[in-house]
Amino acid sequence: SQTIHQWPATLVQPVGSPLSLECTVEGTSNPNLYWYRQAAGRGLQLLFYSVGIGQISSEVPQNLSASRPQDRQFILSSKKLLLSDSGFYLCACGASGGPEETQYFGPGTRLLVL
Amino acid sequence: AQSVAQPEDQVNVAEGNPLTVKCTYSVSGNPYLFWYVQYPNRGLQFLLKYITGDNLVKGSYGFEAEFNKSQTSFHLKKPSALVSDSALYFCAVRGRTTSGTYKYIFGTGTRLKVLA
Numbered sequence: 001s002q003t004i005h006q007w008p009a010t011l012v013q014p015v016g017s018p019l020s021l022e023c024t025v026e027g028t029s030n031p032n033l034y035w036y037r038q039a040a041g042r043g044l045q046l047l048f049y050s051v052g053i054g055q056i057s058s059e060v061p062q063n064l065s066a067s068r069p070q071d072r073q074f075i076l077s078s079k080k081l082l083l084s085d086s087g088f089y090l091c092a093c094g095a096s097g098g099p100e101e102t103q104y105f106g107p108g109t110r111l112l113v114l
Numbered sequence: 115a116q117s118v119a120q121p122e123d124q125v126n127v128a129e130g131n132p133l134t135v136k137c138t139y140s141v142s143g144n145p146y147l148f149w150y151v152q153y154p155n156r157g158l159q160f161l162l163k164y165i166t167g168d169n170l171v172k173g174s175y176g177f178e179a180e181f182n183k184s185q186t187s188f189h190l191k192k193p194s195a196l197v198s199d200s201a202l203y204f205c206a207v208r209g210r211t212t213s214g215t216y217k218y219i220f221g222t223g224t225r226l227k228v229l230a
Contacts, residue, residue, distance in 0.1 A: 044220045057213055090157055099146045099208045099216050100165045105157035
């Protein structure tokens with residue numbers, strides 16, 4: 001079964017600084033990869049998804065970007081952080097992409113922008 | 115448009131009692147429904163899903179969910195609650211992204227508190 005790693009686990013950054021969050025997946029090949037943000041410990045918002053290397057789709061316009069340089073690596077970035085970027089960031093992977101796909105989530109990165 | 119509603123912000127139940135966490139959905143076409151649990155400062159863990167077939171779906175940690183098409187509901191249940199079940203529970207339905215692929219649409223979550 002797949003294992004999802006995220007780091008760092010916690011990050012405190014000043015406004016205007018850059019950001020790089022990393023997600024790697026083990027135990028599966030050619031996964032669909034997803035970045036979510038969870039604000040205030042509640043609802044999850046899909047930010048980006050990727051069905052293959054170099055293929056990124058954005059769900060909402062924002063200050064963030066994503067990249068997939070390798071099959072099992074997914075990176076979330078920002079050139080200049082905003083206060084509103086604070087939140088809990090979750091990486092997830094799925095196998096099929098179809099309606100029945102089960103997504104499995106990593107442990108998350110908590111980002112605080114000051 | 116697809117949507118999911120979790121009408122209860124929090125559910126309190128005594129240990130040993132049965133628990134129910136409610137979820138209703140709105141979809142066009144066949145519903146694909148999921149339940150996840152989140153413990154503090156952790157990622158979401160998959161509990162169970164309904165794709166087709168038997169309306170009663172059994173999942174991890176003794177949880178089950180009942181799909182009711184006429185009431186458009188997918189309530190999560192457990193016969194006997196444990197203190198360790200205290201967590202945040204999310205219901206989700208599969209919907210479409212702007213480019214036509216599938217994505218999860220999550221409810222706002224229900225916090226379950228099991229009292230000893």
